[in-house]
Amino acid sequence: MRIATRKSPLALAQARLVATRLGEFFGLPVELLPMSTTGDRQAQWSLEKQGGKGLFTTELEEALISGEADLAVHSAKDLPGRTSEKLIIAGYLPRADPRDVLVLRSGVAHPGSEASPRPAPSSPCQKNGALTLATGSPRRRGQLALLFPEASFCEIRGNVETRLEKVASGFAVPGGAPASATAPPSAPAAPATPSAADALHTAPPPAAAAATASAGGRIPVDATVLAAAGLARLGIRTWPGLEFRPLDFGEMVPAVGQGAIAVQTRIDEAARYAPILDPATARAVRVERAFQAALDSGCQTAFAAHAAGDSLYLFHEKTGRRRFPLAEADYHAPADTAKRLLSSLGLL
Numbered sequence: 001m002r003i004a005t006r007k008s009p010l011a012l013a014q015a016r017l018v019a020t021r022l023g024e025f026f027g028l029p030v031e032l033l034p035m036s037t038t039g040d041r042q043a044q045w046s047l048e049k050q051g052g053k054g055l056f057t058t059e060l061e062e063a064l065i066s067g068e069a070d071l072a073v074h075s076a077k078d079l080p081g082r083t084s085e086k087l088i089i090a091g092y093l094p095r096a097d098p099r100d101v102l103v104l105r106s107g108v109a110h111p112g113s114e115a116s117p118r119p120a121p122s123s124p125c126q127k128n129g130a131l132t133l134a135t136g137s138p139r140r141r142g143q144l145a146l147l148f149p150e151a152s153f154c155e156i157r158g159n160v161e162t163r164l165e166k167v168a169s170g171f172a173v174p175g176g177a178p179a180s181a182t183a184p185p186s187a188p189a190a191p192a193t194p195s196a197a198d199a200l201h202t203a204p205p206p207a208a209a210a211a212t213a214s215a216g217g218r219i220p221v222d223a224t225v226l227a228a229a230g231l232a233r234l235g236i237r238t239w240p241g242l243e244f245r246p247l248d249f250g251e252m253v254p255a256v257g258q259g260a261i262a263v264q265t266r267i268d269e270a271a272r273y274a275p276i277l278d279p280a281t282a283r284a285v286r287v288e289r290a291f292q293a294a295l296d297s298g299c300q301t302a303f304a305a306h307a308a309g310d311s312l313y314l315f316h317e318k319t320g321r322r323r324f325p326l327a328e329a330d331y332h333a334p335a336d337t338a339k340r341l342l343s344s345l346g347l348l
């Protein structure tokens, strides 16, 4: 069996999870077929804003259709609203922690740190105590603006480890300028040793930092947001110079599909993969995807839907965060549920 996957460290980790389950269940050799997608090749774009067009999926789907691969593995979050009609999402692995995590440079004062009696030292990057938050995602930006009304925002790009290193060092590339192949080299894949990280964290001093910011065209950042599931799959539980604070659904509604790994196959072969897939995850993600489909929202719309047990959490830039009760019957009619709730909010 051959598994088509993207080449990013996160995608490979996810494909290996599927490969392990397949190997255990079928006892057949499983091979990964790492591919680069349009989204990977266009790393200078603000990818979250370009979403919904299958930037990360089309090449994998082509490999399935041609027979080069037997399965394609995707982050459910990165699936476009409509996938290839010649293929089917056979299902999902059991969902990991779907929350987002606020990743703060250590020592940065923030509203969540008020509980601490000892005042945190203020960061050279903080203007009037307001945070500079780095995220290219309209969904995260829209919700962070509710949590941190004073914050200012900038873009951040690169894979998970690159982003962590940028926040730990206090700098990201500015939003407007495309990152090029000559962008500052990304951090080594492995977390730095504590001593190396301390050096990173304490240098450059504020004056040098300001100089670097203008000279290098980089801007200071205090924090970013990453998916807990992505961090976990990469084995990242801590990072030198950073604090991780998971955000509950009332603070940050996760993206549609966040934390779920989708397995796509040719239509007539889907059934054989059922033993490695999780029906409860499919049930929740189907509801979330129905909201995405009903809104058919442009890529710039700040929107999130997350189904958890008897609750549906929704965020939309026009309505803010909402929680609705979700009954068993609602799970059985995802499209109707989405239409009803979105209409009640005046969004349809």
Ligand SMILES: NCc1[nH]cc(CCC(=O)O)c1CC(=O)O
Residues within 6 Å of the ligand: 075, 076, 077, 078, 225, 226, 227, 228, 229, 230, 231, 257, 258, 259, 260, 261
């Ligand atoms: N946008 C990229 C992406 N797609 C899926 C994940 C994390 C894994 C998941 O949600 O399943 C991430 C990284 C992130 O947003 O932090």
